[in-house]
Amino acid sequence: MVLKNKLNITSQVELNKTEEKISKKKAIKLFDSGKINKINAGTVEGLQQIHKFLFEDIYDFAGFIRNVNISKGNFRFAPVMYLEQSLKNIEKMPQSTFDEIVEKYVEMNIAHPFREGNGRATRIWLDLIFKKELKMVVDWDKIDKEDYLSAMERSPVKDIEIKHLLKNALTDKIDEREIFMKGIDASYYYEGYDEYDIHKLFS
Template identity: 30%
Template sequence: MDKYGVGQDAYCYAGTSVLRNRLGIHDDDELCRAERDFSELAASEIEFSLPPYDLAYLKQIHRSLFRDVYDWAGELRVLDISKGQTRFCNLSRIEPEAGKVFARMANRQWFEGHDRGALVAAVAESFGDLNMIHPFREGNGRAQRILFEHLLLNAGFQIDWWQVEPDAWVEANIAAVVCDYSALERIFHQSLGLSAIK
């Protein structure tokens, strides 16, 4: 079983949990390192854009991050996935549910003009809800973090992801599955700083 609990699937090399990749890597650890290196380099080249944002924008970020690693970069997954006890959005509901999250953010004016407290609460809820959709087979977290960097920069804030403890981050996202956003709120509160741009 791979980390998403789907067992053997068309995304993986036969008889393994290693995702088929453009690099010809057949080892999980090696692929993980290559994925990290390629996506970090690609992330530095992704340019900020003003809203509106939507699922197509998130797909574009994902494609930019992983186009050198996966043929399906930027494409919605075609199977249902889960991690531990968390079952992510049914693939038939990815687009409509993502549409709801983006519409809610648009109705909140992309968080522009929010004071810090309101911003933290709104961002935590939106992040947690979008994470539950998990639209891609792999790389959801990295693509989503860049999307939220853009959202926050547009709202006059920046975020320092390096301040986030990995275990606390995982636990906060798990709590958000049952709409408990308090741990995500604490993380965003600690990690947000005012942007020099606004």
């Protein structure tokens, strides 16, 4: 079933392409405008702002906490009835060390607060925490898709793999546009969105 969208697209293939194109452009606009630096890193509100900015041209629910239960494969994300409290607890989690930041990220992934677009928004959110607290960001282009997906799948039980992957991909090039752009392409590729090279959208 195709998610209801503002563009009245009824084909999943067409929606995927359009969503990728529009939201990748919005991601770069978020960076180029400087708005990304005004987001309060590590907060639920900050994550909502990122999600809204990326997807507001496509979905009415952009930036809003979901009111339906969702799952992926055999994994059920936080039930709606516990989601609000779960997000409050996550926001209170410390974020001053690498381990604390990744643990907070893992918990936010388990919460999956939005109807769609969680991974893409939350990876930007994670980078903002790393940038604020450690003066580092993730060079996502260095992390293999299958390695990342399997590490995230296991992360609710064992987070050593995702910590290893992220630690080895950290860079101090925190304000470099190219790192951000390549990171967006990689982030979308993890989710199966690889129709558009972000550089060609701006050529």
